[in-house]
Amino acid sequence: MGVGTSVLAIDAGNSKTDVAVVAADGEVVGAARGGGFQPPQVGVETAVDVLAEAVARAFAEAGVDSVGHVSACLANADLPVEERELADALRRRAWGPSVDVRNDTFAILRAGLLEDAEPRGVAVVCGAGINCVGMLPDGRTARFPAIGRLSGDWGGGGGLAEEALWHAARAEDGRGEATALRETLPAHFGLDSMYALIEALHLGRIPAVRRHELTPVLFATAAAGDGVARSLVDRMADEVVAMSAVALERLGLLAEEAPVLLGGSVLAARHPQLDNRIAALLAERAPKAEPRVVVARPVLGAALLGLDQVGAPTGVHARVREQYESDA
Incomplete structure (x- = not known):
């Protein structure tokens, strides 16, 4: 070699x-x-x-x-x-x-570009967190700090799990809207109440790293029709499109044909509600954008x-x- x-x-x-x-x-x-x-x-x-x-x-x-x-x-x-x-x-x-x-996130962007295409487009990664980058052939880029709530970010797998827990806890004690998350989240760990799940997480009987397992539970609960869960999925789509549209605008691509490449475990899972809302919102804000999910590693x-x-x-x-x- x-x-x-x-x-x-x-x-x-x-x-x-x-x-x-x-x-x-x-x-x-x-x-x-x-x-x-x-x-x-x-x-x-x-x-x-x-x-x-x-x-x-x-x-x-x-x-x-x-x-x-x-x-x-x-x-x-x-x-x-x-x-x-x-x-x-x-x-x-x-x-x-x-x-x-x-x-x-640049790895998602480059993996999704065809070999005969210019390095031109936007990528959003939604895995444990969320981030977005854009690139032009002349080397200019569009980026976000993407360090969590401090930089205005919302969502990603970890953020969705935390939001689901918050809503489920408030549903159980009466402070919030009723949601099936109150039952589906603790049931994932074989528990019968949010109180039991809160206690197990707080005392470390369930390691904090396992919280990410609750993100698929959230999506399944949304797919079953739960209003609170569906609202969180919709907000995740809103965030993906907001970042994409801002990056496209910064690069002068908002009114031009350009790929919007979607990667990370949350987006690669192809949840229909999330996919459909991203496509619909992009069609409104960036009609010529071409959303594509990147499945290659x-x-x-x-x-x-x-x-x-x-x-x-x-x-x-x-x-x-x-x-x-x-x-x-």
């Missing part, structure tokens, strides 16, 4: 990390999956240690100890200063002589961004895409 044009692709989300070693000809010669990437909780070096464990396994499979370029799309790289700090941390690991760090986008950086020919891009899309 020609080390000068090989690429280490990293897609690191809050809950899991995928890495791939891509040879100069586009063959994926090593791959591994690791844990979540959460530098705000554990610190930068400890978070990068999680990446390092997966990278070591991928390098071992590929039979190399370095590559020509590192392309890392990382959750929690939300501000330019964070991208620079994380890039410095990756350079210290000496995985390759050049390193490019971007927010993980985001590490493909990180790999394609890396191949862009090293000037790989189109055929190499097509080969690595074929390998990942055949698994989608």
Whole structure:
């Protein structure tokens, strides 16, 4: 494998990390999956240690100890200063002589663009959290800080679970509107009341990390017709479209044909109510936008961004895409 044009692709989300070693000809010669990437909780070096464990396994499979370029799309790289700090941390690991760090939403954007298309469009990722980025061929981008309520964000899988718990708790004690979430959320954990679920979560008998399991319960409750649950799904669609439309407007694409690429576990699940409302609202606010759900693993986008950086020919891009899309 020609080390000068090989690429280490990293897609690191809050809950899991995928890495791939891509040879100069586009063959994926090593791959591994690791844990979540959460530098705000554990610190930068400890978070990068999680990446390092997966990278070591991928390098071992590929039979190399370095590559020509590192392309890392990382959750929690939300501000330019964070991208620079994380890039410095990756350079210290000496995985390759050049390193490019971007927010993980760019991986969704690049994975969803066709090989003969310009790097032009908007991507929204809705997994544990929510984020949106846009890109033009001249390199201009549109971004949001996307660090939670502090920066005006709402939703994502984690946010939806918290909202569902809030409404269910108030329904049980009488402060809020009646909702079937009062029964469906505790039932998921084999409990008979919201009081029991609140107690179990508060005392740690149910680990906090398991709260994300409640997001599919929310969607199932909405699909069964519950008004409160349906209102939360509608609001999630509103947020996706709001971010998309603002990013399109910032890039001058609001009145032009442009892809709006949707990724992350919540959007990839293709919930009909969510899908239909996103399509309807986009048709109103950005009539020429083309919403598409990206089902390929985001590490493909990180790999394609890396191949862009090293000037790989189109055929190499097509080969690595074929390998990942055949698994989608």
